[in-house]
Structure formats: C-alpha cells, structure tokens
Amino acid sequence: MFIVEETIPGTGAAQIPNQRGTSLLGTAVRYAEERHWDVVPGTWLEAVDGVHRCSCGDAACAAPGAHPSRPDWASQATGSATVARRMWQKRPTASILLPTGRTFDAVSVPETAGFLALARMERLGLTPGPVTLTPDRRMEFFVLPGASVKVPDLVRRLGWSPSSLDLTVLGEGTYVAAPPTRFGFRGAVQWACRPTPANRWLPDAEELVSPLAYACGRDR
Template sequence: MEETIAGTEAVQIPTQRGESLLETAVRYAEDRHWDVFSGTWLEAVDGVQRCSCGDTACAAPGAHPARDDWATQASGSATVVRRMWSTRPTASILLPTGRTFDALSVAESAGFLALARMERMELDLGPVTSTPDGRMYFFVLPGAGAKVPELVRGLGWAPGSLDLAALGEGGYVAAPPTRVGSRGAVQWACRPTLANRWLPDVEELISALAYACGRDR
C-alpha cells in the first residue's frame, strides 16, 4: 500500500492493502494518465540491500533508471506498464517530468513550511511527494523550468540563491511506494485525488515556495 505522511491530504483514491508495485504503476497510468517506467530495484547481498545497478556507492539505490533509453520506454499504456513489471516485479516506479507535469524540488523543511503557507492562502495544490533523502516535489503544469528563473527574479531573489529547482523534460521523479535503499520509501505529502487532477501553474505556487526557501537558508 502507498505510504502517506500523517496529517496531510485525507481524501484518497481508493487503494487495496498490499497492492503490488505493478498495480500501483498501472493506477498511475490509468487514473492519472501519467507515463511511467520501471527503474532499478533492491537486491539483498550478504544481508544488505544493494541497488541492482551493482554500484555499491549508488546515490539512489533502487530508485533510478535502469537503462539509458528510459525516456523512450516510459508509457501511459496499462498493457505496456504490466509488461514492464511482469519481468521486474520489485522495480521502482519512476515518472518522467516534462510531459503531463513538471516538478518543483525543494528541501523538505522548506516544503512543509510552504505547504502550511499554501493552506493558509487556500491555494489549490497538485500531488506532492516527500523522499527519504529530504526533498519534496510539487507537481505543476509542464513548462515550469523555463519560468522559474524569471519568477524568482521578480520576487527579489537571484536565480540560484534559493534551493529551488524545476524538473522538466529529461527529468524524472520516484513515485510512492518506491523504496530508496535502507533510507525508507517515497511518500505522498499530498496524494493524488480526484480534487487535484487539474494541476496548478508554477506562478500559483512560486511565491510561497520562494518565501519558504528563503526562510530555510
């Protein structure tokens, strides 16, 4: 079952307890129309969880692309998705950015501060993930990467002075319940719901995110 951070979005798309990675990936494709692709996976080696890539110093064990042509493999077809996980049932679930959504990446501390501010401002949010390495990803409409630098300047910050980045074409995010080595699993801070099917534009969230990143420096 997907993990959700306690105290966050309560309205949930129904899921089945014990749902497999394959079933979850299919739901992302069918319910959200997201392209998905299978990444690396974790393997037990001498009692230690290692990444299937074989690199003992892997920065994201079990949660990165398994092949260089991953962008061409990503698909929103349930049939194709089932084929991916039928051969690699424990593979991570990865979502390419720059297609149906971009993702704004901030430190987790700034992300939760921004979420609280957005709630007070009654902003409409899309899905938001929280990763074991302390990052949060806010899903927004595609095209955010080209807009962020100028938007940050307009708010009085120099581009690059804030820990705020946009992932667009050529990027990807790991989706719940993907596990990252021994650090834990990716979780939903705000999970996909029927209410947030329509994503916000980056302009709607940038002020709260920039403010939070500035406070978090």
C-alpha cells in the same frame, strides 16, 4: 489539501501515511490508468549478503533502487496501463519512475521548506497538485509542464536570485521516483499530498512559486 494523519512532533506538519506493502505493479498501472502519467520501471533492490543493494551494481549508488536502469529509459516510458502491467510483470520489484516535462514538471525544495510552503498555501487558499516526500528529505510539487522555463524569471520578479534558493525544477529529460519506491535502507518515497480528484488539474508554477520561494528563503 494535504492529508493530516498524525503530527510530526515540533513541526505541526503532516505525517505521511505508511505505504509499505503496496504493490509496485498495481500502483504503476493505476498511475497510467487513472492519472494518465507516463511510467517507466527503474532499478530495483537486490539482497547481497543480507544487505539490500541497487541492481546497478554500484555499492555506493546515490539512489539505490530508485533511478533509471538503462540509458534509453525515457523512450521506454509508457502511458498505457496494459504496457505498464507487462513491464512490471517482468520485473515486479522495479522502482516506479515518472518522467517530467510531459504531463507535469516538478518543483523540488527541501522538506522543511516544503511543509512551510504547504501551510502557507493552505492559508492563502491555494490547492497544490500531488506532492512527494523523498527519503533524502526533498519535496517535489507537481505543476503544469513548462515550469523549468518560467520559474527562474518568476523567482527574480519576487526579488530573489534563483541561485540563492534551494529550489530546482525537474522538467524534460528527468524524472521523479514515485511512491512506494524505496531508496535502499533510507525508506520509501511517500505522498505529502496524495493524487485525488481534487488535484487532478495541476496548478501552474506561477501559482505556487511565491510560497515556495518564500519558504526556501526562510529555510536558508
């Protein structure tokens, strides 16, 4: 169930709680310790002439402060809270990246479709796993690994062409940026559905693909 803090005017959707001031180090450690997610520090924001820019040095970076900082980032990811603490002690402002294709995959859809899908899931009695809301207006639904193989066929069975929907699966070899990571001046990643004991056991993509595909079809 998603947490309703305040209603976004005109949508009836949940306003996500403000997470500014949350410690990146403490949060990364909790993800590893409490959820058993692998974590890896990414890039960070640096103040240059009063402007926050990505540590990668690219002034036109598409995801400033929210992408891998090295080519071998996947091999550096850890599920150890002790190692995570050590990593962020070295770089306290580094973004928190969660590799996909390990303990979870993520189904990414536009924000409007995501909120529509959440409302539909609630009516159907479906419990989603954690869901992030990114500053570039995407929602990422955490599901069991293997979704990247299953989803295209599941979408076809529902009568949709996978290429016709703005629905993608993040699986092995990629990642999601986790709250409270910031995308430069655009804001922070937030939870649309927070990790709680109730959603510790992730749904299979097959359980969620119907409301997600329906919502993406409506959002075209």
